Amino acid sequence: MAAWEPVAEIAAKVRSGDLKAVDLVERSLRAIAEKEEYKAIIAVTADRARERAKQVDEGQNKGRLAGVPFIAKDNFLVFGAEATAASNILKGFNPPYQSSVIEKLEAEGAICVAKANLDAFAHGASTENSDFFTTLNPHDKTRVPGGSSGGSAASVALEMAPFALGTDTGGSTRQPASFSGVVGYKPTYGLMSRSGIVAMGSSLDVVGTFARDVKDASLIIDVMAGRDPLDATTIEREEKGYIDLSGDLKGKKVGIIKEYMGDGLAEDVRGQIEAAVAKMKQAGADVVEVSLPSVPLALAVYYILCPAEVSSNLSRYDGQRYGYSYTDAKDLSESYTKSREFGFGKEAKRRIMIGTYVLSSGYYDAYYKKAQTVRTKLIHEFDEAFKQVDFLVGPVAPTTAFKIGENANNPLAMYLADVMTVAVNLAGVPGISIPCGTANGLPVGLQIIAPQRADRALLEIAMATEGVLA
Amino acid sequence: MANLTRDDVLHLAQLARISLSDDEVNEFSEELSAILQYVEQLSSVDVSDLEPTNQVTGLTNVMRDDEVKDYGYVPEVLLGNVPAVADNQLKVRRMIA
Numbered sequence: 056m057a058a059w060e061p062v063a064e065i066a067a068k069v070r071s072g073d074l075k076a077v078d079l080v081e082r083s084l085r086a087i088a089e090k091e092e093y094k095a096i097i098a099v100t101a102d103r104a105r106e107r108a109k110q111v112d113e114g115q116n117k118g119r120l121a122g123v124p125f126i127a128k129d130n131f132l133v134f135g136a137e138a139t140a141a142s143n144i145l146k147g148f149n150p151p152y153q154s155s156v157i158e159k160l161e162a163e164g165a166i167c168v169a170k171a172n173l174d175a176f177a178h179g180a181s182t183e184n185s186d187f188f189t190t191l192n193p194h195d196k197t198r199v200p201g202g203s204s205g206g207s208a209a210s211v212a213l214e215m216a217p218f219a220l221g222t223d224t225g226g227s228t229r230q231p232a233s234f235s236g237v238v239g240y241k242p243t244y245g246l247m248s249r250s251g252i253v254a255m256g257s258s259l260d261v262v263g264t265f266a267r268d269v270k271d272a273s274l275i276i277d278v279m280a281g282r283d284p285l286d287a288t289t290i291e292r293e294e295k296g297y298i299d300l301s302g303d304l305k306g307k308k309v310g311i312i313k314e315y316m317g318d319g320l321a322e323d324v325r326g327q328i329e330a331a332v333a334k335m336k337q338a339g340a341d342v343v344e345v346s347l348p349s350v351p352l353a354l355a356v357y358y359i360l361c362p363a364e365v366s367s368n369l370s371r372y373d374g375q376r377y378g379y380s381y382t383d384a385k386d387l388s389e390s391y392t393k394s395r396e397f398g399f400g401k402e403a404k405r406r407i408m409i410g411t412y413v414l415s416s417g418y419y420d421a422y423y424k425k426a427q428t429v430r431t432k433l434i435h436e437f438d439e440a441f442k443q444v445d446f447l448v449g450p451v452a453p454t455t456a457f458k459i460g461e462n463a464n465n466p467l468a469m470y471l472a473d474v475m476t477v478a479v480n481l482a483g484v485p486g487i488s489i490p491c492g493t494a495n496g497l498p499v500g501l502q503i504i505a506p507q508r509a510d511r512a513l514l515e516i517a518m519a520t521e522g523v524l525a
Numbered sequence: 526m527a528n529l530t531r532d533d534v535l536h537l538a539q540l541a542r543i544s545l546s547d548d549e550v551n552e553f554s555e556e557l558s559a560i561l562q563y564v565e566q567l568s569s570v571d572v573s574d575l576e577p578t579n580q581v582t583g584l585t586n587v588m589r590d591d592e593v594k595d596y597g598y599v600p601e602v603l604l605g606n607v608p609a610v611a612d613n614q615l616k617v618r619r620m621i622a
Contacts, residue, residue, distance in 0.1 A: 151602050245582050258581065287587040288580075355564040366541065373542065375617050380608035387618040392544040404543060408534070408557055411541040412527075413564075425567050427577030432570070434578060467559050483581030507582060 059217040062123055062271045066164065069111060069122035076108035076122030076166065083124035083168045086215045093191045095200070095209040096126070099169045103135030107166050118163035120278060125160065126210045126219040129170040130177055130253035133157050140253040141185040142175040144378045144398030154251030155286065156220070156262055156279045163278050168216060171206030175400045176369065177227055177255045179203050180472035183463055184402040191459075193235055194497055198456040201231030201472075204263060208235035211265045218275050221263035224256045225357050226451070226476025228263025229488040233451035233500025236490050238521075240264040240272050240514075243507045244483035245290040247276075248283030256364035257288075259357075259480040269489065269518040273297045276510070293511050302515040304338040304523065309516075310345030310444035315475050321454045323494030328450050331491040331501045331524055335448070338523045345444055347436040352429055353478035358470055359413050359426035360481070365403075366410025372398060405466060430481050437482045437506075446516055447504040450475055451488045455497035475502065485510045487517045491524050527561035529554045 059065065068074035084104070087096055104124070111122045127133050130140040132150035139145045157167065174184035182190040182205035190205045192198040193212040200209040204221025208231035211219050221228045223241040232239025240263060247262040254260060262279060266272035274297075281292035311332055316325065336342045374380040374394025375387075381397060384390035399407070413422035440447060452475055462469040479486040484507050488500035503520065505513035529537075534554045538545050545553065600613050609616040 148606050151598060151605060152596070243582070245584070258579070284589060287589075288582075288584065290582055290584070349570075352567060352570060355566050358560060359564050359567070370542075374608065375615055377606035377608070384618055387620045388542075390618050391542040395542060396544040396546075399543070401549075404545070404549070405553065405556065405560075407541050407543065408537050408553060409560055411537050412529075412557070412561065415537075415540060421568065422564070424577055425570075425572070426564075427579065428572040428575050429567055429570055431575045431578045432572055434581070435575075466556055467563055470560075470563075481581075 058214055062120065062217050062266070062274055065123050065217065066119055066121045070117050074122065076111035077105065079122050079124050080104045080108040080166055080168060083216050086213070087169055090213045090215060093193060093209055093213060094188045095171055095190050095206040095213065095215065096169045097129045097139065097141060097172050097187060097206070098136040100133060100135035100167055104166050104168045111164055111166070116164040119274065120160060121164035123165045124168045124216045125165050126169045126171050126207060126216045127157065127167050128173050128204050128207045128221045130173060130222060131157055131220060132251040133167050133170065135167070136170050138170070138253065140176050141173045141187055142400065142403065143186045144372050146379065148377055152251060155248035155283045157251065159279050169210070171204070171210050171219060173206055174203040174402065176253065176403050177203040177222055177224060178365070178402045178406055180226070180230055180469055181457070181462070182206060183459065184400060186400045189459055192456045195456065197458055198497070199234065199459055201234030201456060203227040204265070205231045207265050208232050208237055208239065211237045211267060217267070218271055219265040221265055222252060222255070223261050223263040223480065224259045225361060225473045225480050228265065229451050229476050229486055229500065229502060230472065232265060232488040234456040234498065236498030238266050238269055238272050238490070239488040240276060241479060241486045242276065242280070242510055243290065243485045245288045246292070246510060247279045248286040248289050250283055250285035254368040256361040257368060258364060259361060269514055269521050270300070273300055273514045276514070290508070293508065295511055297511055297514055300515045300518050303519045304335055304340040304516065307340045307446065307516060308444040309335060309340045309342045310440055310447050311342060312350065312447050312449040313344050313346045314348070314350040315449035319453050319474065320450060324450050324454060324499050327492045327494055327499040328501060332448060334523045335520055338519070343444065345440050345447060347440055349429065349433045349436050350478050353433060353481055354470065354474050356426045356429050356433065356481055357473065357477040358409070359422050360430065362406040362410035363414050363423050364410070365406040366414065369403060369407055374398070402466070433478060434482050437484060441506045446513070449502050451500040451502040452476070455494050455499060479504055483507055485513050487513060489517055489521050489524070527558055527565065529558045529561070
């Protein structure tokens with residue numbers, strides 16, 4: 056299967072009539088069928104995609120993404136397929152409305168062709184927590200693609216579509232992008248609406264973008280960014296937007312995060328990161344080492360705040376409103392407890408239980424409030440670091456893609472896969488993973504981080520870095 | 526140091542409105558204890574001069590006009606995923622025996 060053309064080029068050709076949207080949709084569906092063995096996809100939205108493609112070809116949409124097929128993580132509400140979040144409890148859920156960002160992409164002519172696999176409710180770092188199946192790494196079928204947006208990352212790496220959407224609560228876009236060898240973008244908290252996306256940790260969740268390069272990603276981000284009355288946490292987009300990027304690395308002040316380059320980092324990953332940073336330096340970047348002393352605490356903060364928010368967000372799955380309902384209950388209470396027992400997978404239960412514990416009376420101050428306060432300390436350290444440098448860099452994950460089953464029986468070991476990504480979510484700052492070579496044949500991602508609301512600047516330096524790494 | 530007994534796990538499950546199998550209770554008492562012991566490293570961090578963060582981009586009091594907007598949805602569509610409906614209302618089991 057040939058590689059897709061750049062997104063802007065596809066749309067231009069569709070607008071001019073040189074390419075047909077219906078053919079693009081068929082090409083995407085064919086690629087999905089041919090690569091079925093990787094189990095990246097939960098469902099295709101073929102009927103609706105074909106219908107929408109026909110409308111685009113009839114000239115009803117001349118948008119910036121006219122006829123461009125894409126794949127959405129299955130925690131987005133999209134017409135034409137169930138939205139399951141890869142969970143048994145949401146099997147059969149038909150979206151009564153669409154995610155705001157899906158509406159924005161459709162308004163520009165993009166066409167969703169499929170829903171991608173994930174760890175159920177986005178709880179995980181490998182897709183092994185999907186209630187349905189595990190996605191295989193596009194570069195090695197015995198390994199995970201990363202997670203939780205593993206299906207989305209793999210689908211782009213496998214050329215099923217030119218771009219895909221994911222979410223990022225603690226690394227769920229950057230880490231699978233790193234493991235699967237594609238670009239993964241996590242915006243400033245609130246830059247894109249979460250309306251119509253299955254909620255996980257509401258103070259952390261953002262929409263993630265997967266693409267083959269930064270330029271494609273920036274166009275998608277430009278379409279999705281900005282305030283939405285349906286999500287009160289959204290912020291204004293930057294005046295200049297996120298396209299027509301320019302600039303190089305000359306004179307850019309870049310801080311390499313000392314704490315991410317310590318003992319926990321695999322040697323083969325370290326080699327690739329150091330080589331990438333050396334190339335940034337050669338291209339004129341002013342590279343210094345920066346310390347964020349509380350970063351090693353970020354994972355502990357995250358695994359208090361995230362389960363707390365999960366336990367709250369997942370309380371709505373009670374067997375009464377939607378989703379799986381246990382029918383033999385003798386009363387309402389048993390209907391709740393049995394619907395949740397049979398509907399939720401083990402990781403969802405684990406997080407609900409942890410969240411319930413840290414929020415319960417007598418423990419709240421010691422866990423939840425303490426974690427929120429250490430979060431403040433961490434934010435202050437990011438603020439200090441960004442007084443010294445324009446951007447921070449480091450690895451995305453301590454290792455390359457791990458073997459399927461390697462961490463399956465040790466939830467705490469699985470949580471450690473997030474150790475280099477969660478701080479970004481806690482601070483609400485934007486971060487990107489761009490491919491920076493391979494170690495033993497497996498992709499390695501370079502993480503670049505910018506201050507809040509500096510998404511455009513981050514995309515610009517990422518594009519310049521991508522240029523010098525190529 | 527958090528060390529969750531079987532009874533602690535059962536109490537938590539009751540608070541979270543989840544019933545658990547016997548195996549799950551045993552597993553969770555081990556696993557959740559390990560996770561809580563890991564996060565307890567925060568207890569030694571001094572944050573006495575700091576306030577907790579609730580909203581990371583500093584938004585406060587995001588307001589909108591209190592008006593009815595027509596999104597074009599019909600109640601039947603919005604109730605389409607509800608397990609049991611009667612007269613356009615959610616139907617639930619009896620609460621009091």
